[in-house]
Amino acid sequence: MSIKPLVILPDPVLRLVSKPVERVDASLRKLADDMLDTMYDAPGIGLAAIQVGEPLRMLVIDVAKEGEPKAPHVFINPEIVEQSGEASIYEEGCLSIPDYYAEVERPATVRVTYLDREGKPQEVAAAGLLATCLQHEIDHLNGVLFIDHISKLKRDMVVRKFRKLAKDRPPSRMVG
Ligand code: ZN
Numbered sequence: 001m002s003i004k005p006l007v008i009l010p011d012p013v014l015r016l017v018s019k020p021v022e023r024v025d026a027s028l029r030k031l032a033d034d035m036l037d038t039m040y041d042a043p044g045i046g047l048a049a050i051q052v053g054e055p056l057r058m059l060v061i062d063v064a065k066e067g068e069p070k071a072p073h074v075f076i077n078p079e080i081v082e083q084s085g086e087a088s089i090y091e092e093g094c095l096s097i098p099d100y101y102a103e104v105e106r107p108a109t110v111r112v113t114y115l116d117r118e119g120k121p122q123e124v125a126a127a128g129l130l131a132t133c134l135q136h137e138i139d140h141l142n143g144v145l146f147i148d149h150i151s152k153l154k155r156d157m158v159v160r161k162f163r164k165l166a167k168d169r170p171p172s173r174m175v176g
Pocket residue numbers: 093094095096136140146
């Protein structure tokens with residue numbers, strides 16, 4: 001079990017476009033397991049690899065309700081191939097933007113293709129919280145944050161707040 005440090009706004013790493021995974025091997029599965037540990041520890045319901053500093057198109061999700069058994073899912077190279085015209089609104093938060101929540105409108109259902117933890121092609125038709133979570137995490141792979149879906153005024157306020165917090169915080173990473 002290994003918990004990785006989270007990349008926090010306004011770290012420019014969050015704006016990188018992640019690269020497709022070319023090989024599903026033991027080291028990738030180890031990263032997926034570490035991401036799940038990190039997500040459960042936070043706690044959160046979704047995490048993209050870029051949020052632990054790895055610019056790879058992989059994310060983990062568990063939308064099981066409290067009291068239900070854990071339902072970890074790994075999505076490698078996920079792609080939205082279909083989305084509904086109908087929208088739904090959820091209050092979203094992000095492990096890279098701690099303690100900030102805002103309502104975001106997104107397509108209510110999506111169909112997503114991906115590779116699973118074993119590298120096998122899969123497809124899921126998602127609705128409800130899973131649909132929202134998948135879209136939020138796939139956004140991360142493209143350098144997009146949920147605050148990009150709210151008003152510019154609100155977004156500027158959040159970014160300013162986190163810039164100030166970052167200044168008061170000792171650097172979390174060694175740069176060398
Ligand atoms: Zn997020």
